Amino acid sequence: MTGPIDASSLAVKVWRGREDGAYQRFTVPRRANQTVLDVVTWIQRHLDATLAYRFACRVGMCGSCAMMVNGQPRWTCRTHVAKVAKDDALTLAPLDNLPVIKDLATDMTGFFDKWQRAGGRFMPREQPPADFAFVPPQTRERRAVDAGIECIGCGVCYAACDIVRWNPEYLGPAALNRAWTLVNDVRDGAGAGRLSLVAGDAGCHACHSQESCREYCPQHLNPTAAIAGLKRATAMATIKGRL
Amino acid sequence: MSVAAVTRREARLWLAQRASAAVLAVCVLVHLVLIIYAVRGGLTAAEILGRTRGSVAWLTFYLLFVAAVAVHAPIGVRTILREMTDWRGRSLDHAAVLFGAVLAAFGARAVWGLFR
Amino acid sequence: MKAASATRPLSWRKGAHPSYAAFVVHRISGLALAAFLPLHFWALGQAIEGEAALDGFLGWAERPLVKLGEFVLVVLLAAHLAGGVRLLILEFLGWSDWQKTAVAVTAGFSAAAGALFLLNLAG
Numbered sequence: 001m002t003g004p005i006d007a008s009s010l011a012v013k014v015w016r017g018r019e020d021g022a023y024q025r026f027t028v029p030r031r032a033n034q035t036v037l038d039v040v041t042w043i044q045r046h047l048d049a050t051l052a053y054r055f056a057c058r059v060g061m062c063g064s065c066a067m068m069v070n071g072q073p074r075w076t077c078r079t080h081v082a083k084v085a086k087d088d089a090l091t092l093a094p095l096d097n098l099p100v101i102k103d104l105a106t107d108m109t110g111f112f113d114k115w116q117r118a119g120g121r122f123m124p125r126e127q128p129p130a131d132f133a134f135v136p137p138q139t140r141e142r143r144a145v146d147a148g149i150e151c152i153g154c155g156v157c158y159a160a161c162d163i164v165r166w167n168p169e170y171l172g173p174a175a176l177n178r179a180w181t182l183v184n185d186v187r188d189g190a191g192a193g194r195l196s197l198v199a200g201d202a203g204c205h206a207c208h209s210q211e212s213c214r215e216y217c218p219q220h221l222n223p224t225a226a227i228a229g230l231k232r233a234t235a236m237a238t239i240k241g242r243l
Numbered sequence: 244m245s246v247a248a249v250t251r252r253e254a255r256l257w258l259a260q261r262a263s264a265a266v267l268a269v270c271v272l273v274h275l276v277l278i279i280y281a282v283r284g285g286l287t288a289a290e291i292l293g294r295t296r297g298s299v300a301w302l303t304f305y306l307l308f309v310a311a312v313a314v315h316a317p318i319g320v321r322t323i324l325r326e327m328t329d330w331r332g333r334s335l336d337h338a339a340v341l342f343g344a345v346l347a348a349f350g351a352r353a354v355w356g357l358f359r
Numbered sequence: 360m361k362a363a364s365a366t367r368p369l370s371w372r373k374g375a376h377p378s379y380a381a382f383v384v385h386r387i388s389g390l391a392l393a394a395f396l397p398l399h400f401w402a403l404g405q406a407i408e409g410e411a412a413l414d415g416f417l418g419w420a421e422r423p424l425v426k427l428g429e430f431v432l433v434v435l436l437a438a439h440l441a442g443g444v445r446l447l448i449l450e451f452l453g454w455s456d457w458q459k460t461a462v463a464v465t466a467g468f469s470a471a472a473g474a475l476f477l478l479n480l481a482g
Contacts, residue, residue, distance in 0.1 A: 019367055020364050020366055020367075021364060021365075021367060022364055022365060070372065071370035071372030071373065072370070072372055072373055093367065094367070096369050096373070097369075159373075160373050162373075163326075165369065166326045196250055199253070199254045200249060200250035200251075200254060201249075201253050203250070205253050205254060205257040208386075209378065209382070209450070210374070210379045211376070211378035211379070212373050212374065212376070212378075212379060215376045216373070225449075225453060228450045228451075228453060229453065231257070231450050232450070232451060232453075234254050235254070235257070235261075238251070238255055239258070243250070243254055261451075264443050264447060265447060268440065268443065268444055271439075271440045272440065274436075275433070275436060275437060275440070275472055278476065279433075279472070279475045279479050280479070282476065282479045283479045285421070286417050286420075287417060288406070288410045288413035289414075291406075291413070292406065292410060292413070312396065316392075316393045320389075323386060323389075323390060345397060346397065349397060349400035349404060350396075350400045352407065353400045353402075353403035353404040353406065354403075355407070356403065356404050356405070356406035
């Protein structure tokens with residue numbers, strides 16, 4: 001922890017248990033430049049060693065520390081307490097829309113399964129390429145890929161999305177965003193088959209552009225725009241009878 | 244119905260929803276302007292009928308309007324019901340078609356009544 | 360100190376941003392308009408019975424509560440139109456850097472339509 005101790009302390013409510021459980025209250029000393037990750041770590045080290053939570057890099061690169069902070073999905077290592085703690089109060093809960101393993105740790109298996117179901121991996125062409133692919137960075141396709149390629153699969157958008165909550169089959173913003181980067185990857189060999197994976201109720205057509213995914217993405221990506229791209233691509237395929 | 248066929252159907256419904264929306268964007272704008280204009284000094288049957296009676300232009304416009312609405316509204320309501328209630332499947336699909344048919348029938352009747 | 364066990368409550372604060380509000384307005388207005396339409400078509404269909412029947416309905420519609428309802432419907436229609444146009448642009452033209460401005464514009468359009476309606480009712 002860095003910085004001098006402030007006079008005030010934080011009243012922190014932390015979810016304990018699994019789907020069934022309860023909030024447990026802790027009082028945590030407030031410090032300058034404190035992040036929410038600092039708070040969780042302080043609780044686990046000084047008050048309750050049984051608290052389960054995830055983190056890894058601590059510097060906003062891995063996405064492991066994502067959880068609900070005062071009702072909004074965030075990376076705790078990049079969330080300053082001063083910015084979110086109104087009236088010195090914090091409520092911490094595991095990410096929405098994912099099963100809870102324990103306390104603040106969720107099971108991301110379903111999230112990554114949907115990634116695969118959306119065709120979220122590169123598929124090479126039949127024949128090995130004769131040479132390196134030339135992909136000029138300013139082409140429309142490459143700019144579309146670049147806009148979405150920095151996704152690290154943290155699950156914040158998935159937790160933010162109401163369609164994920166209402167529609168258990170919905171693949172979700174991250175999986176669809178990744179699919180869009182592959183649709184635009186000129187080296188990819190999967191072709192039009194990708195589009196049927198991301199169309200329909202489970203796919204892009206279920207999105208209503210609430211844009212919570214874009215609002216909360218810590219990498220400032222725009223899954224709504226990627227999904228809109230998939231809507232256009234699948235519409236074209238539908239019109240041409242190729243879906 | 245196979246998964247592929249269901250997916251195709253949902254994609255087609257989405258497309259129909261957006262296409263009818265584009266038509267309605269124009270129709271509703273005209274309609275709003277007309278409402279705001281016509282409501283001046285009170286609304287009478289004579290004023291309305293004076294505009295619509297015998298006018299093929301208004302007949303065509305309103306029939307197009309009704310057709311677009313009869314596509315757009317049922318698809319929208321179906322989406323909401325599937326997302327926010329437990330109702331889905333063929334009974335909902337049939338109900339949506341019925342709603343569209345009712346809108347088309349009552350709408351066409353109204354348009355005809357204003358024209359003849 | 361733990362309270363008694365309960366199921367994890369899902370957050371509602373996630374929707375505290377303009378595009379989400381736009382979605383809620385669009386959904387509610389759409390539902391309201393869909394419910395209103397059969398009544399609207401029936402009322403206009405009175406014209407089939409002749410000018411007097413239509414005038415009879417219009418006379419009933421002069422009542423202040425009905426006029427208030429009409430005002431609400433005009434605002435809802437304008438809101439649904441504006442929100443819908445914003446979505447069509449988002450989905451088909453892919454513009455995305457001006458979303459908050461777009462939501463504000465749609466709200467302004469609906470307010471303007473409602474205001475103009477009221478002004479013309481009075482004048």
